[in-house]
Amino acid sequence: MAKKLKVALVHDYLAEFGGAERVLEALHEVFPEAPVYTAFLDKQRLGAHWQRMQDWDIRQSWLSKIPFHQQLFSPLRIFAPQYFRSFDLSEYDLVISSTNAYFAKAVKVPNGKHLCYCHTPSRSLWGYTTMSDWQKNPLTKFFGILINHYLRVVDYYLAQDVDLFIANSKETQKRIKKFYRRDSKVIYPPVNIPAKISEKSFKKSKKDSEVSARNSIKYYLYVNRLALAKHPELAIEVCNQLKLPLKIVGEGKLRGRLEEMAGPTIEFLGHVADEELPALYSGARALIYPVEDEDFGIVPVEAMGYGVPVIAHASGGPLETVLDGKTGTLFSHLTTEDLKKAIEKFQKSKFSRANIHQFASKFSKKRFQAEISILH
Numbered sequence: 001m002a003k004k005l006k007v008a009l010v011h012d013y014l015a016e017f018g019g020a021e022r023v024l025e026a027l028h029e030v031f032p033e034a035p036v037y038t039a040f041l042d043k044q045r046l047g048a049h050w051q052r053m054q055d056w057d058i059r060q061s062w063l064s065k066i067p068f069h070q071q072l073f074s075p076l077r078i079f080a081p082q083y084f085r086s087f088d089l090s091e092y093d094l095v096i097s098s099t100n101a102y103f104a105k106a107v108k109v110p111n112g113k114h115l116c117y118c119h120t121p122s123r124s125l126w127g128y129t130t131m132s133d134w135q136k137n138p139l140t141k142f143f144g145i146l147i148n149h150y151l152r153v154v155d156y157y158l159a160q161d162v163d164l165f166i167a168n169s170k171e172t173q174k175r176i177k178k179f180y181r182r183d184s185k186v187i188y189p190p191v192n193i194p195a196k197i198s199e200k201s202f203k204k205s206k207k208d209s210e211v212s213a214r215n216s217i218k219y220y221l222y223v224n225r226l227a228l229a230k231h232p233e234l235a236i237e238v239c240n241q242l243k244l245p246l247k248i249v250g251e252g253k254l255r256g257r258l259e260e261m262a263g264p265t266i267e268f269l270g271h272v273a274d275e276e277l278p279a280l281y282s283g284a285r286a287l288i289y290p291v292e293d294e295d296f297g298i299v300p301v302e303a304m305g306y307g308v309p310v311i312a313h314a315s316g317g318p319l320e321t322v323l324d325g326k327t328g329t330l331f332s333h334l335t336t337e338d339l340k341k342a343i344e345k346f347q348k349s350k351f352s353r354a355n356i357h358q359f360a361s362k363f364s365k366k367r368f369q370a371e372i373s374i375l376h
Helices: 019-030 043-052 075-085 138-159 170-180 232-242 255-261 274-282 298-304 336-347 353-363 365-373
Strands: 007-011 036-038 058-060 094-099 113-118 164-167 184-186 210-212 219-223 246-249 266-270 284-289 310-313 328-331 350-352
Touching (some): 007 019, 019 094, 075 138, 164 170, 170 184, 219 232, 219 274, 232 246, 232 255, 232 266, 232 336, 246 274, 255 266, 274 298, 284 298, 284 336, 298 353, 310 336, 328 336, 353 365
Parallel strands (some): 036 058, 094 113, 113 164, 164 184, 219 246, 219 284, 284 310, 310 328
Antiparallel strands (some): 210 350
16 A cells, blocks of 8 residues: 655745745645645734634644734744744645745755745845835844845755745746746646636627627726736826726735825725625726736736736736737836826727637636646
């Protein structure tokens, strides 16, 4: 009788529920008995999402014993490799780390195989736009540059201990090759795609389900964090100029400033529960996604799962998921003028909601779990 594989999962930290955590959840469904090792867990910040993982075997690092670690985890990231090195994983045959910026890949796997699902090499270390403008403050800029220089060296050497890198996109695959000099296998992350979309969500104007962007669907949609790298201000500025209705889903430090610049056609919905998103997607004219150098981008694919076209910046992951003229419209420069032209181009185009949904289906959770399962 074959020995049952003993598996552990490792994740940077559990303090929010975004794309990386959805990947972890899908991995846990494949390996439900696997413990989850993480730097720390913050139930309060997870909010209602904590219920999704409250029955998991979650094991925190010694960081969780430091007072006020929930507030200090970012400045303390210089010690993050040590948090993960301290875990004893000698009993496991397979360890899958899920990592972005907090060094979960630093774990030692002495008697098993280590697969690293890399959402991206850390954006702050390797020169990509981050959620906050940490270089604006001279003090944080000075110490940040010093710490980042040290951590870049550490990050490179830790990457050499991984047995196999799994990239969440071809864009991330290129970054892994560039910064770590490592090959990787692309497995796109899991996206919740409905098996089918209702006839109502097609808003048919013709028998072939083609819909004009000027039909009865009322609003544009923005779904993302309200953060620098996501450029929500561009969506607001352009919709102000064109007097287009825009619904904004998401929270972030920029919300106050964005509300001040928003005109009467802009509506802030804040955090929206997962069960409420399908109706918002289905009723949207298009998703506006002005994100800079996205790693993969689950939101555009999620929107396309409901047959919704996407207007996206032509960089990073959307170059792989948004087919210009077929599933959406791409624009080249992160300027109000370029986004305005893209929306005007979109308004003159026609898209098949059925075809968009069909294309998005190849990014399903079922496909992700099947591709992960065959690796071990």
